[in-house]
Amino acid sequence: MRLLLPRRPPPSSLSGIQLHSDRALESDAEALERALDYQFKNRQLLARAFTHRSRVYEKPAGAPTDNEQLEFLGDAILGFVVSDALFAAHPEYPEGQLSKVKAQLVSASHLREVAASLQLGDYLLLGRGEELSGGREKKALLANAVEALIAALYLDGGIEPARRFILRHVIGDSEPSEDGMLETDYKSALQELAQSMKLPQPRYAIVEERGPEHAKTFLVEARVGRDWVSRAEGLSKKSAGQKAAQEILRQLEQLAN
Numbered sequence: 669m670r671l672l673l674p675r676r677p678p679p680s681s682l683s684g685i686q687l688h689s690d691r692a693l694e695s696d697a698e699a700l701e702r703a704l705d706y707q708f709k710n711r712q713l714l715a716r717a718f719t720h721r722s723r724v725y726e727k728p729a730g731a732p733t734d735n736e737q738l739e740f741l742g743d744a745i746l747g748f749v750v751s752d753a754l755f756a757a758h759p760e761y762p763e764g765q766l767s768k769v770k771a772q773l774v775s776a777s778h779l780r781e782v783a784a785s786l787q788l789g790d791y792l793l794l795g796r797g798e799e800l801s802g803g804r805e806k807k808a809l810l811a812n813a814v815e816a817l818i819a820a821l822y823l824d825g826g827i828e829p830a831r832r833f834i835l836r837h838v839i840g841d842s843e844p845s846e847d848g849m850l851e852t853d854y855k856s857a858l859q860e861l862a863q864s865m866k867l868p869q870p871r872y873a874i875v876e877e878r879g880p881e882h883a884k885t886f887l888v889e890a891r892v893g894r895d896w897v898s899r900a901e902g903l904s905k906k907s908a909g910q911k912a913a914q915e916i917l918r919q920l921e922q923l924a925n
Contacts, residue, residue, distance in 0.1 A: 696791065703786055705836075706821060706829050713738075713824050717816040718788070720809060722795030735816035738823075742815030745822050746774055749834045756883040757903045773838060776811040782837050783810035788817070814838075835883075839903050854914040858892070861920050868893040870916070872909045875899060888912050896920065 697714060701707050708714045721734040750773050754766050761769070772778060783789060789804035792813060803809050822830040858870050869892075876887040889899045890912035898915035902908030 700786075700791060704817075704821075704833065706825065706833070708820075708824050710824055713820040714817075715793070717820040718791045718813055719793040720795065720798060720803065722798040722803070723793045726795045735812065738816035738819040739812045740819075741822070742817065742819035743774075745818050745827075745830050746815060746834060746838065749831050750774055750839065753835060753839055753883050753903060756879055757885045757901070776807050779811035779814040779838070780807045783814050786837065788813050835903070854910050854917050858890075858913045858917045858920070861917060861924070862892050865920065865924065867896075867920075870913060872912070874905060890916055892916055892920070 697708075697711055700714070716733055717735050717738055719734050721736060724734045747770070750770050751766075754761070754769055758766065758769075789810055792804055792809065794803045794809075798809075818830050818833060821833055855870070855872075862868065862870055871891050873889050873891075874886060875889050877884055878887075879885050885901050885903060886905045886908045887899060887901050888905060888908035888911075889897065890909060891897045896916045896919060898912045898919075900908050900911030900915065902911055
């Protein structure tokens, strides 16, 4: 069976939706696998994850089944892994806060950002009408592709490849704060404020890592000179550093005011 994972076709070919050669398709799959840090044993799962139903309706030769069943499975896996990670990382959160953070991480808006960071829109297999209507940029299609990709990883390699993808790309460095909103770049804000107050530049150090590999939490210390020190935990080093920076920023802003 042929693998169909074309890059975005040029405008001149949209009327015919030209497919790439086998060699180009193979190259595209390898590039995506490098970005995912995972090599598929069954690349037809990968192709199916990016096949929109509009493509199947046109029934080009060799087209895989559409990705809607994979979306269903991927949505369930995503919810489980995010819930498990948040439960392990934030035992102090009540159920309402956990639910709010989870809702942000699994939202279509956030998944679209995940898709954009990996350029998944370039890999979508669309029908002619969906292609011409800008399907590669549509939030729903991109979010669905992320969920389908999670399912493909699970079916091809089990829960661990899917879990690694979710922890790295969905939770990653964009861990929301307790109110469910994505965090501000407190590190940059602290650096600018410290400079304006003629204080030493902030420094960060990892104090502790704990928990299993699939659900680690990090304790990071932020320090501005000798007088301003804060520690915070997070699901990633960056998010923990952001929280620690936020606390020092709050103290310095009070001092400046």
